Amino acid sequence: MAAATELTVGQVAMRSGVAVSALHFYEARGLIRSHRTAGNQRRYGRDVLRRVAIIKVAQEVGISLAEIGTALRSLPEGRTPTREDWNLLSTAWRDELDQKIAQLKKLRDGLTDCIGCGCMSIDKCPLRNKGDRLSTRGPGARRLLIER
């Protein structure tokens, strides 16, 4: 057994709780990186664990992998994320979360107001006409809960 510093995909999967296939996928998307052994197998530095942790947290916040990738790649020199970097990212993501919460609250309040009114008029219901339209932009599936 070599120095305990290098991890195989299986080990990373185990320790991070994400599937091997997901790690392959993240790598293809440029979210994590590995080098290869002579036999073409992936080996990861320990920093990959922190990266994966960041990815998972960001996903729970509702950030897409594409955005996460952009954020990670925008770190100066593409270096391993430090405490400082994490501060920046988590602050930004917390702000996004705050916005989403605010949006949902607005919607809930509208819904609360509307209970009992039963109007649901296409033209007059405040729920339907107020606020930025989410839909109607380009093809493909819609973002399920909220657009930015």
Add this chain to the structure above:
Amino acid sequence: MAAATELTVGQVAMRSGVAVSALHFYEARGLIRSHRTAGNQRRYGRDVLRRVAIIKVAQEVGISLAEIGTALRSLPEGRTPTREDWNLLSTAWRDELDQKIAQLKKLRDGLTDCIGCGCMSIDKCPLRNKGDRLSTRGPGARRLLIER
């Protein structure tokens, strides 16, 4: 021009703001209904506008079409939704919304606590280990923001 009571798909699309193809789609999913002219074209009663309005509001709340369909079909006798029905649905959906908001708040508070700590330890970070795991259940795409 016949009595102004019957609407064509195009008219419903216009007045409701959803695409004709989406209306076809909703009909295939059993969310709305139509009858056909001699020439096999769809004609809708005005109640379709209220139904579509309900669908759109529910979607903004983050309810899936499948759940919306179930809710609509569970209305006694499949009748046109009344004020009463709308009350029931909107109350239930508001509660769901409340839960989602609460969940996001928990996440945000965790994120806030973690800012500055920079730990991101897979094993120790409270953000990573606390709370119900969302992922890891069955194949296919994950619900983007929140599982129920």
Add this chain to the structure above:
DNA sequence: TTACAAGCTCAACTTAACTTGAGGTCAAGC
């Protein structure tokens, strides 16, 4: 040295919610 687990690649499948396109019909004005 021989199993057998763990890796590798690449293509295809999954879900949700629609959209797009092809190929053909219906209706209404000129």
Add this chain to the structure above:
DNA sequence: GCTTGACCTCAAGTTAAGTTGAGCTTGTAA
């Protein structure tokens, strides 16, 4: 009577985030 726009059906495409499987290679423990 013909052209034009609105309709119709059905199949296939789109996005996100992975998973699943086939077919083949590595690595390691007995």
